[in-house]
Amino acid sequence: MFASVLSAVIMGMEVHPVQVEADVSDGLPSFTMVGFPSAQVKEAQDRVRTALKNNKIALPPKRITVNFAPADIKKQGAGFDIPVAAAVLAAAGIFESESLKGVMMAGELSLNGEIQAISGILPIVIRAREEKCRFCIVPAGNMKEAGLVPDMKVIGVRNLQEMIRFLKNPDSYKEDPIPQSVEYKETDDADFCDIRGQKSLRRAVEIAVSGFHNLLMIGPPGAGKTMVARRIPGIMPPLSFEESLELTKIYSIAGLLSEADPLVRERPFRSPHHTSSAQAMAGGGKNPRPGEITLAHRGVLFLDEMPEFSRRSLEILRQPLEDRVIRISRVSGTYTFPADFILCAAMNPCPCGYYPDMNKCRCTSGQVTGYLNKLSQPLLDRLDLCADAEQVSFSSLNGNGGECSSVIRKRVERVHEVQRERYKKEKIQFNGELQGKQIEMFCTTEREAAVLMEKAFEQMGFSARSYHRILKVARTIADMEGADIIRRQHVGEALSYRAFEKKYWI
Ligand SMILES: [Zn+2]
Structure with missing residues (x-):
């Protein structure tokens, strides 16, 4: 039979x-x-x-x-x-x-x-x-x-x-009703109001989240870079049910769901260790499973001590940072996994951590250069914003913390709304995803802003890729101000987040 x-x-x-x-x-x-x-x-x-x-x-x-x-x-x-x-x-x-x-x-x-x-x-x-x-x-x-x-x-x-x-x-068989709840609990107690000082870093983080840009934090050890990174998912808007389901699908395939409460309700925060292999980052195996960058989809991929990662583990990020998906080739075919995340990287400026503070830094210039050069230029080009994490001063330690995550999140949600409206006919959601023709279409600058851009381009010798990235960040800064046209001050601020190349990579 x-x-x-x-x-x-x-x-x-x-x-x-x-x-x-x-x-x-x-x-x-x-x-x-x-x-x-x-x-x-x-x-x-x-x-x-x-x-x-x-x-x-x-x-x-x-x-x-x-x-x-x-x-x-x-x-x-x-x-x-x-x-x-x-x-x-x-x-x-x-x-x-x-x-x-x-x-x-x-x-x-x-x-x-x-x-x-x-x-x-x-x-x-x-x-x-x-x-x-x-x-x-x-x-x-x-x-x-x-x-x-x-x-x-x-x-x-x-x-x-x-x-x-x-x-x-x-x-x-009698059907048991399956309890279905999509309640979103407020994320744990990691709130931005715990962060003392760090005004410019907080600003850079808000821009990054508002436009889905990548962020690099440079600063001495103990400046609170990890503390800031952990608070990023808390200022992102809550997941919609479709996004929750999409993430649950990924975590289901990775075998990482909890049996008791399988729905993924919070934005992922993935923080792979710097010893992670390229395969652990990208996903792998004969029948590939999602890697860290896919598990960070719609959330944050945090790379602490970025230069300590192997070159291969870092270079593998380049393609997904452009395409927002990762493609893995196997004999059995090519597999595509979603990988739309905010890359948040942190690093010390030198092996000891205190460069360019020459009173404290004990490294030779060769050591500093060697350390910084572990990050390739194409990878640096893909980091939209770079902000200094300052050593926390005694006075700011005793002062009050800054704004709470919920206040920042409200502003972020408004800027996301502006972008959703603007890109409803495009296949994108955020300024960070703008490509090619779209950049010309949506990043209209006033004359003075264009002049400033041109000057900076000549003086700082940007690549075409970083030029576009600066424009996209300027678009987000303008959106945060509710401006339709990108003005000179928006470009100026966006450029200031690229100044790191001149400050550290000399
Ligand atoms: Zn040093």
């Missing part, structure tokens, strides 16, 4: 439906799997067989063949255990093969018949809805995650017996 059920394989961010077919026929008893299963998927037959035996379900001594279609995609992951079990059981006549029609299932089986939660359930259930499936069967541990998808019936099963009981008699 023959039976088949739908499952899926995840490649990069994409879900490919896979038909799992089973045939049980007369002949020498055997269990064969065909249709390009990976070694891990092939092991499903041992798990299925043992789990069935331990649940006192005997398979007939016949020839069992399982086929995965289409054959040209490699089947990976542990999610094929329960569809294989279900197809084989239906083909062996344990329940009607009709009951598997229009059903999508995925889940891992342990030897005692328990069904284990797997990563990537959310995108699989979303795909099931697109495929117009009747319902999905998922591990009970993935139930809350699967329940985030509206308009899709999902059944959570704890073990093999429960799955069989349900498939024998689907009508007996």
Whole structure:
């Protein structure tokens, strides 16, 4: 007898439906799997067989063949255990093969018949809805995650017996309402009002967040660079439900969701250590998984001690900083992951940390140059703003903190609103994303501003890329002031955030 059920394989961010077919026929008893299963998927037959035996379900001594279609995609992951079990059981006549029609299932089986939660359930259930499936069967541990998808019936099963009981008699099943709440709690107690002093740094951070620009903070150790960085997500507008779902999908594929509260509600703040490999940053593996830069999507990627990162780990950022996606090539194809984040980097100006304060700096000029040159020019060109983190003075330590995050966030939200309105016909949201023709179209400058730009371009020898980036930052500064046209003072301020190249990189 023959039976088949739908499952899926995840490649990069994409879900490919896979038909799992089973045939049980007369002949020498055997269990064969065909249709390009990976070694891990092939092991499903041992798990299925043992789990069935331990649940006192005997398979007939016949020839069992399982086929995965289409054959040209490699089947990976542990999610094929329960569809294989279900197809084989239906083909062996344990329940009607009709009951598997229009059903999508995925889940891992342990030897005692328990069904284990797997990563990537959310995108699989979303795909099931697109495929117009009747319902999905998922591990009970993935139930809350699967329940985030509206308009899709999902059944959570704890073990093999429960799955069989349900498939024998689907009508007996009573749907448990899945509690769905999309409350956003205020981010933890990290608030900008804790930051003393740092007026210019705070201003640079607000510009960066307002226009989605990248930021480099330079300053001596202990100036509070990390403290400032950690507070950036708190001044970004809360995620919309669609953005939450998009992030939950990424974290689901990465296997990083919490079972109890799977929805990602807060903007990510990723802070990979400087020993992180290029693969950990970009994402990798044979079947690539999201890396740090994808996990920072719609949030902040914080690189503390930037020059300490390996050259390869840093250079890999260049393409995603331009395209806002990362492409990873494998023999099996090219995978694209979203990577639209604010890069916030921090560094000491020299190995000891106190350059250019010559009273304190103990480094030779060769050491300083060597340290700064760890960052390549093309990478520096991609950092829109650079601000000094000042050593906190005693008087500012005792003074009051600055504005609270919620006050700054209100202003940021208003500037985002202006950009959304302006770019509603474009495929972008923020000034930081402007490219090519769009820059000419939307970054109109008054004459004096253009003159200043031209002068600076000649004197400071900017590359075309940094020229455009300065213009985009000026656009954001103008938006923060509610100005339609970019004025001289906006360009002037934007230029001041590029002065670092002259100050440090001499
Ligand atoms: Zn030094």
